[in-house]
Amino acid sequence: MGMQLMRTSRFHHHLLHPESTSTPPTKALLGLGHVNSRSIVNIKRRNQIYGIVASSNLASPLWDSWKPEKGSAAPSLSDITWPSAGAFAAMAILGRMDQILAQKGMSITIAPLGAVSAVLFATPSSPGARKYNMFMAQIGCAAIGVLTFSTFGPGWLARSVALAASVAFMICTRSTHPPAASLPLLFIDGAKFHNLSFWYALFPGTAGCVLLCLIQEIVLYLKENFKF
Structure with a gap:
């Protein structure tokens, strides 16, 4: 004392x-x-x-998530133009294919492909843009949607179980691809897809991704060789 x-x-x-x-x-x-x-x-x-x-440094990570990424340079005009042009071309081609498939009562243009386009064209180096992640998640999550609908029928329970199972599937297979999580919900709520049954795992999601991958290669080539 x-x-x-x-x-x-x-x-x-x-x-x-x-x-x-x-x-x-x-x-x-x-x-x-x-x-x-x-x-x-x-x-x-x-x-x-x-x-x-x-x-005083403990709160910085919280606020950093609300700011643009540090060290990232402003995108050039070509970095904006070519991905945007690729997205336009993708939806235009898919729309033309819809006109052909309309005679058979089918469609290949679905909302998740818009999200896939954003991932492939805007963030081509992100994990979600890896081909393994994309195709594994697209096929697996679509099949989960069909299986869940067959088990629980339409409704909130089927949607909840399908989404939870899709997230678990992507974690287990290390194939995180966020747009694929919407495929089960699209099948459960879309009566026009029910007649496809397990073919839904390949069409229209996976088939559309094949086209988007081809367009992505063109976009990447243009971004690398035609800068302005």
Whole structure:
């Protein structure tokens, strides 16, 4: 108790007479008046090893997610034009194929392919754009939708089970491809797809992805060789 009072009195004495001592007030209060520079370096090194950081830095990751990615340069005009042109060409070709398939009561243009186009053309180096991820997830999640509908019928339970099973499937097979998670819901709620049964695993999602992959190769070539 006496030691604490003595340290406290030294701290207040330093505040009133800072020129009378060379020991900083914080060190005087904590009893670190004789800590040398080597000890300070060791303390900083231990803080780095054990991940001890200042409290002002703890909130930065939360706010960083609301900001543009650091170090990313502004996209050039060609980086915007070619992916946009690829998306336009993809939907135009799919629309033309719909006109041909309409005589058989079929369609290949579905909403998830719009999301696939964004992944392939805008973020070609992301994990979701890998061919393995895309085709494994497209086939697996579409089949899950058919199986879930056959088991539970239409309704919220089938949609919930199908989505949960799709997420588990993509994690287990390491084939994360977000657009594929919408395929089971599309089948369960879309009566026009029910007659396809398990063919739905290949058409229209997987078949449309084949076309989008071909267009992606053209887009990547144009981006690499025709910059402006």
